Amino acid sequence: MPYKTFGFTEEQILMRDNVLGLLARVLRPEKIAELEENSEYPYEAFRALADAGWLTLPFDEDYGGMGAGYKDFAVFIEALGYHFPGIRTAYMTTVVYGGLYIQNLGSDTLKEEFLPKIMKGDIRMAVAMTEPQSGSDVAGIRLRATRDGDDYVLNGQKVYITNAHESDYLVVAVKTDPDAGRKGISLVIVDTTDPGFEARPMDPLGSRSTLLNEVFFDDVRVPASRLLGEENGGWRGLMQGLNLERILIAAAASGQCLKIIEVAKNFVEDRKAFGKRITDFQAVAHKFAEMAMMTETARLHTYNTAAMLDAGEDAVIETAMAKVIASENNFKVADLGMHIMGAAGYVQGDMQRLFRDARLGTIGGGTSDILRNVIAQRMDL
Numbered sequence: 001m002p003y004k005t006f007g008f009t010e011e012q013i014l015m016r017d018n019v020l021g022l023l024a025r026v027l028r029p030e031k032i033a034e035l036e037e038n039s040e041y042p043y044e045a046f047r048a049l050a051d052a053g054w055l056t057l058p059f060d061e062d063y064g065g066m067g068a069g070y071k072d073f074a075v076f077i078e079a080l081g082y083h084f085p086g087i088r089t090a091y092m093t094t095v096v097y098g099g100l101y102i103q104n105l106g107s108d109t110l111k112e113e114f115l116p117k118i119m120k121g122d123i124r125m126a127v128a129m130t131e132p133q134s135g136s137d138v139a140g141i142r143l144r145a146t147r148d149g150d151d152y153v154l155n156g157q158k159v160y161i162t163n164a165h166e167s168d169y170l171v172v173a174v175k176t177d178p179d180a181g182r183k184g185i186s187l188v189i190v191d192t193t194d195p196g197f198e199a200r201p202m203d204p205l206g207s208r209s210t211l212l213n214e215v216f217f218d219d220v221r222v223p224a225s226r227l228l229g230e231e232n233g234g235w236r237g238l239m240q241g242l243n244l245e246r247i248l249i250a251a252a253a254s255g256q257c258l259k260i261i262e263v264a265k266n267f268v269e270d271r272k273a274f275g276k277r278i279t280d281f282q283a284v285a286h287k288f289a290e291m292a293m294m295t296e297t298a299r300l301h302t303y304n305t306a307a308m309l310d311a312g313e314d315a316v317i318e319t320a321m322a323k324v325i326a327s328e329n330n331f332k333v334a335d336l337g338m339h340i341m342g343a344a345g346y347v348q349g350d351m352q353r354l355f356r357d358a359r360l361g362t363i364g365g366g367t368s369d370i371l372r373n374v375i376a377q378r379m380d381l
């Protein structure tokens with residue numbers, strides 16, 4: 001992976017090389033193609049990451065984690081995104097979308113129950129916020145949780161929930177006070193084996209090894225002890241994780257850009273037209289220059305913002321910018337990569353897959369429009 005390191009420490013370079021070596025062994029190109037073809041979760045690679053201890057990366061040292069900083073984590077996620085977006089997503093749904101909510105909001109009992117299992121890779125998780133009637137407008141969710149003795153009883157539906165069909169537990173955003181908007185949201189941990197829970201995989205454009213799902217809750221009982229944080233205090237909890245989620249999505253998109261350039265470069269090596277190598281045509285060479293500039297812009301924003309977060313700065317505008325720039329550049333780079341390869345890109349496995357996967361970045365985790373709203377609001381407009 002020949003790319004610049006933005007002042008990475010020796011440990012960060014070692015971590016990146018180590019994880020790339022591991023992924024090269026357990027996720028060979030033909031395995032990636034097979035997983036995508038069969039819409040199959042990357043079990044072996046997830047297990048290998050767990051066995052090598054990588055699932056402990058962001059967790060507090062008190063709970064047996066490595067206590068990684070933002071930049072450490074961005075370096076790691078960029079490497080996963082570069083190798084295969086499917087393993088990046090598999091890692092993040094369990095560790096970031098499941099585990100870190102528990103670390104940030106859970107009671108000591110919940111942390112002791114869940115974090116060791118998550119870090120060992122013994123359980124897998126996902127997060128469920130989006131509903132058919134409310135995506136960007138999270139405050140408008142309707143999934144109802146009614147208190148009944150020591151339990152909450154859940155009724156309603158979620159949609160587009162990544163890896164819900166593969167998860168042992170879901171962190172679910174529910175309405176505990178239906179008339180209170182964002183002040184009526186709570187977060188609970190749902191056991192997916194409980195009666196009344198059903199996840200139905202959907203048929204998406206890309207990211208086919210980590211499918212999204214429609215999820216149904218029909219009188220699902222959740223012990224009140226599985227509430228994360230305060231009842232009706234879920235909004236704050238959801239906002240708390242956003243800086244990290246956005247910077248990691250930006251890091252993943254940066255990694256995907258690097259891979260697209262590599263795939264396109266491999267293709268042009270012996271591709272000729274009109275008796276010349278196609279890179280002898282300036283129109284083609286300039287597309288590579290464009291891709292390189294957009295990739296480095298994505299990485300610059302990602303690592304600069306991660307460094308700000310590590311320094312304890314409020315970087316809400318910067319994380320929003322990093323996510324918009326990196327995910328939009330990812331799709332533009334994929335478009336150029338496909339153009340350079342002509343019909344071979346349209347048909348060929350890697351470029352076609354990278355193009356499809358790139359379309360998600362500007363939608364998931366807050367659309368580019370919503371993030372532009374965040375930036376504008378913070379500019380006091």
Ligand SMILES: Cc1cc2nc3c(=O)[nH]c(=O)nc-3n(C[C@H](O)[C@H](O)[C@H](O)COP(=O)(O)OP(=O)(O)OC[C@H]3O[C@@H](n4cnc5c(N)ncnc54)[C@H](O)[C@@H]3O)c2cc1C
Nearest residue numbers: 127128129130135136160161162212363364365366367369
């Ligand atoms: C592959 C994939 C995986 C996903 N995984 C998960 C998951 O694991 N868990 C989960 O909870 N959700 C998940 N989602 C859902 C994702 O978070 C939502 O799709 C996203 O928040 C947008 O919501 P929406 O699709 O309902 O679009 P809407 O909110 O209906 O928006 C539609 C369009 O209107 C625009 N728009 C809406 N409001 C505004 C506004 N105020 N200003 C300007 N423009 C606006 C949007 O930008 C968008 O272009 C996933 C989605 C995808 C595609």
